[in-house]
Amino acid sequence: MADMQTLGELEQLILLAILRLGPEAFGLSIARELELQAGRRLSRGALYTTLDRLELKGLVRWKLETGGPERAGLPKRLYTVSARGVSALRASQRVLDRMWRGLDDIFGERSS
Template sequence: MATKSFLGEFEQMVLLAVMAGGNDASGVDISQELERSADRKVSKGSLYTTLDRLKKKGLLNWRIEPGDIARSGLPRRHFTVTERGVKALRESRSALLNLWRNAEDVLGEAGG
């Protein structure tokens, strides 16, 4: 368990946002999900940079969807969290859940 690599806060959120719509999101989907669920506005730069890093770490992948639909013409990327990504997410969640549990007195119940 030595060199476990932890997810940064934003990385974690991005990964989660990718999965939110069925683990096949476009850049726009992601930023909308982030804005909705985390009340967090991100710039394109921030988002794509993070997406790239996540891929470099093998936690995420994408395929190019040749565009001939809707707005027709432009290809766009569809992102998918990999197995490793899901695993990292689980670990991260479990750690946080533990910690929150122990601080519950002050933080208040998780449910609310």
């Protein structure tokens, strides 16, 4: 795992949204979570291309959910973050955290 390429800003947010949603993470719910929590509105394109690229890098996976009782047979992709995805996310967090350290008092917002 020598040099893990860095995550883009949106990539981070999408990974985080998936983690937040747990087993209910599919395309549009991810977009909703992002808008709700981060005030960030995405188009379909923005969402799915990023998801595809994360998949390509092995940071997320998905399996089809074949519809339950309601939504008879209408499948959707349930996304999960892979172990490598979690690591990449933590690496990004670690770097930012380190760079903020000492500045929090002056410019920061970390309320808790």
